[in-house]
Amino acid sequence: MSSQSHKMAGPHPLSALTAACNASSVTKAGIAGCEEIELTGRFSEQMAQLCMSYDYSDVTFIVEDEKLPAHRVILAARSEYFRALLYGGLSESTQHEIHLKIPLKAFKALLKYIYSGSMSLSQMKEENILDTLGLANQYGFTDLEMAISDYLRQVLSLNNVCAILDAAKLFGLEGLTNVCHSFLDRNAGEILQHETFRTLSEDSICSLLLRDSFFAPEVQIFQAVYDWCKCNADGRSVDNVVSKVRFSLMTLEQLLGVVRPSGILDPDHLLDAIAEKTASTQLPYRGALWPEENVACNKFNSKIIQGEVRSEAGGKSDECAPVPQGRVESAGFWYGHEPERGHRRWLRSWHHPGLQRFEAVGRGERADGSGASE
Structure with a gap:
């Protein structure tokens, strides 16, 4: 498409933006005498209209045989990767068409984010989200990468x-x-x-x-x-x-x-x-931690094998009221209460072979003080 055809494609998006700014300036000045003008919403809307539009485009990306028009200056302003690619003296700096071997749907989503600053992950398939995460990582969009990571944690x-x-x-x-x-x-x-x-x-x-x-x-x-x-x-x-x-x-x-x-x-x-x-007496056992869980109580079928039962101050339900002082055994657990050291020591000991020893003290630490795996 020639530069002349670009000029005849319609009014420049910045013209509409300028008019909107002027209108808002007059309104704000007339009502409250405000000297600060904020039209970021309208600005984003105007910028988003340029996404994958041939209007004023000066580079075209070809992804999976589909042509996607873009604007060098916008891409360079948003990404150091594209700044180096398009203005760093590489062969792509003078090419009008650039081939990229990347997922099409993910790249389209990334372009929309570049131009608008927003992305609707709930409307995307998980495989496309992961592809977009990869592109965010590849092209250095750290904020987007972290935002997608936070979303994935939730789902x-x-x-x-x-x-x-x-x-x-x-x-x-x-x-x-x-x-x-x-x-x-x-x-x-x-x-x-x-x-x-x-x-x-x-x-x-x-x-x-x-x-x-x-x-x-x-x-x-x-x-x-x-x-x-x-x-x-x-x-x-x-x-x-x-x-x-x-x-x-x-x-x-x-x-x-x-x-x-x-x-x-x-x-x-x-x-x-x-x-x-x-x-061997030191087998590489696996185990699971239950922080803040009292396993020395009736609901786990615990029984006293050493020491005596006392009640904690304040009392609890009958299900977990007995707190052994000394050593107890339960169905699948070993538990020791050491009041003089200010903490409880417990061990989950399943009857399955290989799931027999995994100690922890306090909030997720091993009994030997070495720390537990996550």
Whole structure:
């Protein structure tokens, strides 16, 4: 399109904006004598009208064979990446058409954000949101990247947490990664049986399996990993992921009846797991923390094995009123109350093999003071 055709495309958007400013200036000055004029809403509206419009455009992006007109100065003003691309002396600085190998829908959403400063995530599919997050990361839109991350934290579910974790780790979003890990810790049993678990990247699944707080029977973890391996045939990836399974936490029956028939673990490693299980007193247990939860009470079927029962000041319901002083045992828990040290010590000890020891003191710290995994 020639420059002349551009000129005849219609009144310049800035003309309308100037008229609106003048009108508002007169109104404000006449009513309150205000010297400050704020028309940011109208300004954004006028700018948004230029998005993907050929009016006054001087560059065209070609994405998935679709042409998207744009304006160099606006892109450069909004992004250092586009400033370097369009004005940094690269070949694109003189090209009228630039090909980009990126998702079309995500790029359109990004362009609308560049021109208007807004984006409606609730109207977008999750896959497009993740693609847009990737573009925000690539092109340096940090505020948008953080805003999308905050939104994804609010909509985490079993259906999308694996895809969000992959994206968070890929783009180095530590905060979002931690939120995903915590969600997966709380829903370990469910996610292991969910079909999306098999779509996790090698990096994501390894980081998950390394967490002491990813708490589920190890045989269930192995079965989910085995399914993942069947969908990801890369030998090196399979070996790396399988090595993160804690085989020594399984029973001999599980090792011989489940792991051995799978053929995924060579005989030497299987024997090593059996030897570690029978000889070691420091197995790599998994566990879960219940901060501020009194497990030494009737609802957990606790019983006194040492010391005596007393009531806390103020009293509580009969369900949790008895507070043992000394040591108690409960169905699946060990709990010790140490009033002279000003804190309680508890341990969740499931009867499942491999889920037997995980101590914590106070607000989420290990009994040895080393700190607990998230």
